[in-house]
Amino acid sequence: MILAIDVGGTKMAAGLVARDGTVVEARRTATPQHADAATLWETLTELIEPLARRAEGVGVGCGGPMRWPQGEVSPLNIPAWRGFPLRARLAARFPDLPVRLHNDAICLAVAEHWKGAGRGVADMLGMVVSTGVGGGLILNGRLVNGRTGNAGHIGHVVVEPVGGPRCGCGGHGCLEAVARGPALTDWALSQGWAPGSATTPGPPRRAGGQVPESGEGVVARDVQAAYREDRTVTGKALAADALAGDPVALRAMSRAGRAIGIAIASATHLCDLDLVTIGGGLSQAGELLFGPLEEALREHARVEFARRVKVVPAALGQEAGLVGAAALILATDSYWST
Amino acid sequence: MILAIDVGGTKMAAGLVARDGTVVEARRTATPQHADAATLWETLTELIEPLARRAEGVGVGCGGPMRWPQGEVSPLNIPAWRGFPLRARLAARFPDLPVRLHNDAICLAVAEHWKGAGRGVADMLGMVVSTGVGGGLILNGRLVNGRTGNAGHIGHVVVEPVGGPRCGCGGHGCLEAVARGPALTDWALSQGWAPGSATTPGPPRRAGGQVPESGEGVVARDVQAAYREDRTVTGKALAADALAGDPVALRAMSRAGRAIGIAIASATHLCDLDLVTIGGGLSQAGELLFGPLEEALREHARVEFARRVKVVPAALGQEAGLVGAAALILATDSYWST
Incomplete structure (x- = not known):
């Protein structure tokens, strides 16, 4: 054992x-x-x-x-x-x-390569999208470490080089800065999301989850401050609201999905990948995340070898x-x- | 032999x-x-x-x-x-x-890994920036092929996901679509560049290489059409004009350099690289290319392991x-x- x-x-x-x-x-x-x-x-x-x-x-x-x-x-x-x-x-x-x-x-x-969704695959990236965005790279059937053990850091592939959000790494426009759970919930709050509003009565909010054209920053920051310490403000809650049809939550999932799709396109071109697996809390949003992800990926991965890449949810649980x-x-x- | x-x-x-x-x-x-x-x-x-x-x-x-x-x-x-x-x-x-x-x-x-600037390095990307933008990936001292032999395609890492130029691969915003020689000369022509103007008398052009705020597209396209079949319109000519101080040519080099730097940051995070070598015609622009490249790279590669990456010109010639x-x-x- x-x-x-x-x-x-x-x-x-x-x-x-x-x-x-x-x-x-x-x-x-x-x-x-x-x-x-x-x-x-x-x-x-x-x-x-x-x-x-x-x-x-x-x-x-x-x-x-x-x-x-x-x-x-x-x-x-x-x-x-x-x-x-x-x-x-x-x-x-x-x-x-x-x-x-x-x-x-x-x-x-x-784990995904050994016993999960990547069994038997030669070249894959195993991703996790959660509080952070991380990954591991398996090429020719073997784990790639890199000299310092840091290969696989898909979370810091650049997906919004101009005007992208600051990242915890000190850079900006990284995939993690856009798609990690807290970044997404912050973004959604700034756009008027009220957690649980799509399924349960919540605090007063504007119709359709839209914020006014002007004064948006101030209003949004108030909401954000009110919710920041609230345990209902999670990627899971955002995913649940998206599933229930909340328009801001839906846009947040789309924003994350597209960013992930762009990063996967870049990784696929660089590493000639067969497969990407995605685990972590956010992946539970299912098609709401994977739909925009696929759309962005297929926009950017057009050359023949890159078109073969498949993106699937991780198969193993906790x-x-x-x-x-x-x-x-x-x-x-x-x-x-x- | x-x-x-x-x-x-x-x-x-x-x-x-x-x-x-x-x-x-x-x-x-x-x-x-x-x-x-x-x-x-x-x-x-x-x-x-x-x-x-x-x-x-x-x-x-x-x-x-x-x-x-x-x-x-x-x-x-x-x-x-x-x-x-x-x-x-x-x-x-x-x-x-x-x-x-x-x-x-x-x-x-x-070649660069075996006998050039990458001798003895474990993890490197060898790039060429010329009519196209290509590369090869060496990890743990060995060439990474990918299952279809296509690993190393840094040219199709996405660097301008929003509004980026169309790429020959069918995608858009790829590094190659921004930084390949012909894309750069096209861009420079659209901005008013007249080849050789910084060093030799050329056709009439506007002061400082600037184009007017309005009508820019039409004027630029005329110039572009006139030069497109001209053998003086090359990445090398653009680099020469940049070296001679032409402001549009300088901006073109900066545009290419920044795009390359962003792609290298992404590749470094994903593959934990020690070194990137850059060959091809455009690399002869020297500091005019490598300066903006380093600036963009250091903006995006902030986490400790990524800061160690070095970018150097390829050491071997033709x-x-x-x-x-x-x-x-x-x-x-x-x-x-x-």
Whole structure:
């Protein structure tokens, strides 16, 4: 059994994964917010201890950035871990076992290639569209790491070079800056979206979700401020409202879909891809996201070799991160090289 | 000795390349224009026959698209060859020798990695900016083919998704549609550029290369039509005028440079690149191209791993195509897998 670990800003998961990729046991806990580095480590060790006895290897997916393959992690969403030697700590706990760590988005891509929608495909990009936009690149059947372990960063492919939104990376016009959940909900709020309004009575809003031509910024910012701390303001809520026909939510999905389609066209031309899989919360919007995505992709991917690329939803559910982490140990030939 | 062949729309070249990559003999001829498939093949055989006796292997670079690795070529700029079985013809002529064929842009990238500016680099993109914009991708020290041999097509990374020019591929806003030589000269003509005006007396033109605010399209199209068949309207002439200070030519170089910089930022994020080499006629504009390129690249490549990417001019001259073609035979481990 492989002890698989998936560390994110919201939750930590650990599981035992069999040689065939089946998750035979899994445990989850909330990632402590505002905790110090030691508390985070304690939380993780408590999570994994009940599984430790049966482990024959340890595979870990963790939010980036990180020093790779050393496994010193500085997850954007876990501020207390800056250069935290996660791999070394685990190696000290499991001195007789291989311990391998990679970016969580990479693990999701690996999982889809190993046991999900990308099985048997030579050249694919596995994407996740959620709080961030990430990915992993598999070419000629093998994971591409890049020298620093950062290959696959589709989230920072430029899709709006002129006037595009600022990105957390310091650049602007990146796919992530346009299509990550919080960017989309912010955009929708600025356009007059009121979460849940399409399905349930909400605060007063303008007909059709349109904002007036003038004074738009002020009105929108008020709404935005009111909702920002509200837990109903999520990509999932936006997707639900889009499904219920809210016009602003629909435009937000279209905006994200088109941006993703453009980035996929660029990646396809550069890497001669067969397949792109898309997971993460936003992908649950289904056709409302995939429709505009396909439209933009087919506008831009016209040359024969690029037309063959297929875009499909990720096939694995919430255990994908554990499956991919385990694959770093169980399918070394394809997914581990340093 | 390897018989290396480089087939393009303007010229055909053949040479003998030693094991160390030295071109010991080279011959060139103009590609017959408006010729049929058989005449083209005859021209090529006449070019290579004097070198044939000493050949121990045959490596070929040819304009794309092509069926790869079969080597059935349909070069955009050689209309009479559509699905022409170039590799099979050469294999019939050299039945006892290995014959390998790849995209000409791939061969240039391979040459730079093997013997040029990319020696010893793990992850690089070799670009050529000329009549077209092409490239080849080397990751983890090996050429990435993609399943159809089309990886490296940086020319069709999207850099102007909104309002960008139509591309020969059928899409719009591709890097090639913005930065290829003819697109740039067309753009410069539309903005009032008169070739050679910065250095020699030319036809009457407006001061400062500016066109009037109104009626611009009509005036520009007249100028464009007048120059289009003129052999002075080349990317090289544009670069020369930019060097001499022509303001429109300068803006054209800046336009190309920024577009290239944006595409490189996207490729760097996706492939975790160390290095990009740029060859082709336009790269001779030097700082006028590389300055705006660097500016745009550094605006967009902000995250730590991406900041390390370096962009340098290609180091090999006009024999790069032959060197890269020979490498398909001489450095199989790095550059040939099917």
